[in-house]
Amino acid sequence: MYTQALNSSDGDDRGVEDVVRANQFQARIDADERIEPNDWMPAAYRKTLTRQISQHAHSEIVGMLPEGNWITRAPSLRRKAALLAKVQDECGHGLYLYAAAETLGTSREELVDGMLSGKAKYSSIFNYPTLTWADIGTIGWLVDGAAIMNQIPLCRCSYGPYARAMIRVCKEESFHQRQGFEIMVTLCRGTAEQKAMAQNALDRWWWPVLMMFGPPDQVSRHSDTSTKWKIKRFSNDELRQKFIDATVPQAEFLGLTIPDPGMKQNENGNWEHSPIDWDEFKQVLAGNGPCNRDRLAARRKAHEEGAWVREAAMAYAEKRKSRQLAQAAE
Amino acid sequence: MATANIEVSETPLVLYALRRADDALILGHRLSEWCGHAPAMEEDMALANMGLDLLGQARELYTYAAKVEGKDNDEDKFAYLRDVRQYRNLLLVEQPNGDFARTMVRQFFYAAFADLYWRAMMASSDPTFAAIAAKSEKESAYHLRHSSEWIVRLGDGTEESHRRAQDAIDDLWAYTGEMFVVDDSERGLIDAGIAIDPAALRPRWLRTVTGIINEATLALPKSDWMQQGGRVGSHSEHLGHLLSELQSLQRTFPGATW
Numbered sequence: 001m002y003t004q005a006l007n008s009s010d011g012d013d014r015g016v017e018d019v020v021r022a023n024q025f026q027a028r029i030d031a032d033e034r035i036e037p038n039d040w041m042p043a044a045y046r047k048t049l050t051r052q053i054s055q056h057a058h059s060e061i062v063g064m065l066p067e068g069n070w071i072t073r074a075p076s077l078r079r080k081a082a083l084l085a086k087v088q089d090e091c092g093h094g095l096y097l098y099a100a101a102e103t104l105g106t107s108r109e110e111l112v113d114g115m116l117s118g119k120a121k122y123s124s125i126f127n128y129p130t131l132t133w134a135d136i137g138t139i140g141w142l143v144d145g146a147a148i149m150n151q152i153p154l155c156r157c158s159y160g161p162y163a164r165a166m167i168r169v170c171k172e173e174s175f176h177q178r179q180g181f182e183i184m185v186t187l188c189r190g191t192a193e194q195k196a197m198a199q200n201a202l203d204r205w206w207w208p209v210l211m212m213f214g215p216p217d218q219v220s221r222h223s224d225t226s227t228k229w230k231i232k233r234f235s236n237d238e239l240r241q242k243f244i245d246a247t248v249p250q251a252e253f254l255g256l257t258i259p260d261p262g263m264k265q266n267e268n269g270n271w272e273h274s275p276i277d278w279d280e281f282k283q284v285l286a287g288n289g290p291c292n293r294d295r296l297a298a299r300r301k302a303h304e305e306g307a308w309v310r311e312a313a314m315a316y317a318e319k320r321k322s323r324q325l326a327q328a329a330e
Numbered sequence: 331m332a333t334a335n336i337e338v339s340e341t342p343l344v345l346y347a348l349r350r351a352d353d354a355l356i357l358g359h360r361l362s363e364w365c366g367h368a369p370a371m372e373e374d375m376a377l378a379n380m381g382l383d384l385l386g387q388a389r390e391l392y393t394y395a396a397k398v399e400g401k402d403n404d405e406d407k408f409a410y411l412r413d414v415r416q417y418r419n420l421l422l423v424e425q426p427n428g429d430f431a432r433t434m435v436r437q438f439f440y441a442a443f444a445d446l447y448w449r450a451m452m453a454s455s456d457p458t459f460a461a462i463a464a465k466s467e468k469e470s471a472y473h474l475r476h477s478s479e480w481i482v483r484l485g486d487g488t489e490e491s492h493r494r495a496q497d498a499i500d501d502l503w504a505y506t507g508e509m510f511v512v513d514d515s516e517r518g519l520i521d522a523g524i525a526i527d528p529a530a531l532r533p534r535w536l537r538t539v540t541g542i543i544n545e546a547t548l549a550l551p552k553s554d555w556m557q558q559g560g561r562v563g564s565h566s567e568h569l570g571h572l573l574s575e576l577q578s579l580q581r582t583f584p585g586a587t588w
Contacts, residue, residue: 061371068366072359075579075588076406077392081385084362088378095371133579133588183588191586298367306369308494309430312487319486 029230034160037103045229049159050104051120052231054111057097058122060090061115062295066130067139075133082179083136089172096168100161116300124281125212127289134187134194134201140180142202142209142247148173149243150213158230181250188254195255202251203259210273211281213240244271336403336411342515344399345418346525347459348408349561351391352419355409356569357440358384359576360427369430376476380437383469390462410580414570415563422505424560424569428498431491434480435498441473442538443509446531455523478542485546492547499543500551507556510535 021040028035035041064087071087074080098108114120125143130136151173154166187198214236226232234242248271251258262274283289338344361381368374392405422440427433448470451463484495510528512520519525543550559565579588 064366064374071362071365072575073578075410075586077355077385077389077409079588080362081382081389084365084378084382084385087365088375088382091366091371091374091378095375098371186588190588191583193583194586302367302369306373306430308488308490309369309373309484312491313483315491316483316487 026228029158029228032230033158034163035158036160044225046104048226048229049162049231050101050106050111053097053101053104053162054106054114055121055123057094057101057111058115058120059126060094060097062122062126062299064090064094065295065298066126066128066291067136069130070133070136073133074136079183086140086176086179089176093165093169093172096165100165103161112303116296116303118287118296121285123212124284124289125208126295127284127291128205128208129291131204132197132201134184134197135205137180137183137187137198138201138205140176140178141184141250142180142205143212144173144177144180145247146209146212146243148177149239149246153233153239154231156230156233184254184256188256198254199256202256206259207276207280208284210240210244210276211278211284213237213243215278215281216276241270244273245269334411335413335416336407338403338408338412338416339399339401340515341399342518343524344395345515346519347391347395347398349418351388351395351408352417353423353440354384354391355388356417356419356572357423357436358382358388359572360423360425360433361437363427364433373430377433380469380473380476383466383473387462387466387469390465394458394462406580410577414565414573417560417563417565417569417573419560419565419569420505420508421557421560421566422502422508424566424572425502425505426568429494430480431484431494432498432502434477434484435495435502437473438477438481438542439502439506439539440509441470441477442542443506443528443531443535444470445474446534446538447526447528450526450531454525459524474538481542481548482546485543485548495546496548499548503551503553504555504557507554508558508560511558511561513561 022042025035025041025045035045067083067090068087071080071084074083098111101111102108111120115122130139148170151166151170155163155170157163157166184198187194217235217237248258248263260274263271265271284292287293338348340348358381361377361384364377365374365381368377388409389405392408395408396403396405420440422436425432425436445467448463448467452460452467454460454463481495484491486492510532512527512529516525520527540550580586
């Protein structure tokens, strides 16, 4: 999971760095070459990617919480196994992405500390609560759907380790998306109560999901450098439009109503949405979403309560090492 | 009507399958409670992995129980529409997660048993059980390895981890005896070569457990008093809470398909 809104760069690659090297670097990017960890890169490129990849990793890890909320209550054994496997996949994505971020020179511990202290961001979508089982279907269908829209272009991102991580992540995400949609199909073909549960979940998630693509292009400040570096290949609005156009027929198939009475199709066939409440987006980003505090508290609790376990593992490894050394000396 | 508990014809074979299925489901459920809250991301993955293995075992065993019973029960009815008195799992597996040490000791005691048990059950004269055993044995061997490594790390780690691991052993030890108990219903299946006699596995189980516990600089309790009752539905208070969560949607929306 990931949000385009977070990938703004510092936009400062001018610095005092070697102009010749910077030009060579840009020439490689322009030639669609992949940048690898040991290659020279501008400090701002490194910084932008470290932030984007680690925020992506944080999002995967925090994203385990809203869905994990339903593992113990999943309504059938098949659903339970699928959901547990899905949340496990997300953890795997997190690990994979932290490893990709580490190739840029910052340790996982440092990156995780940034998240736990509240300094580093994660996708705001996870600051909304999962209130019913239909939320699990809706997250798979829409949140994973939106994530895929964002991530497919990242498979061609100029930074090699990130691009390769995305290829694998995208495969799993599209599986999750189909799973989520299948939950929605089952609910919509079920009892009136189940259908209402599905509609209610769509009502609650629709607008936050549209916000996942980030602020509108006119106010999105730093897209230029990311585009020049081929980290970002489509604008926020372009991806949002693609997502909406793909989703409208799916909602129709389900017999659900998108909670935007003003939405209409234009002459190009694109669905135009009503204005998005960007104040809500800003509030959630500022820490005032319905679950910001709960999410951070849960991550901190797991981290703090796990400290003695990690310490024990370290202590044991040290003991073992010194025993082996002592043995070798004999 | 649909929220009512199902009725189960507990013939020896059905009961046998349900007992093993319930063990796997309840322990798998407990492990799934950790998801997103483990001490390290690698451990989140591992706990979910073991939970998924156990859920898979439960589903196969329930499905076979349903087939043998020949009524209209299925895996979900067995899991979601039986009350605490109808559950047949070991007391050990329903014990709460507690801290990480307690979860790992519970896993270790059970996996050390399941590994031996399923390996022996591969020789069952019932081909379905033999097939389930072949798959479960591989999984249990991994669960045993993973939990053993943690017992050693925790026992021989820091003072705090040693204390926590020892506390967990002391508290859970009394639930290990039930794994080896056989009643009349199961005796017939053992005589027929369908099931194996778990009592015969105890010396080897104890050897495995003692070996790891010693390596971990921990100790087994002296007390040999063992709790039992899970196999006949006399559970600890913990199971009811687990089931109320597990079954909440099925009980709230009777008869719905999910």
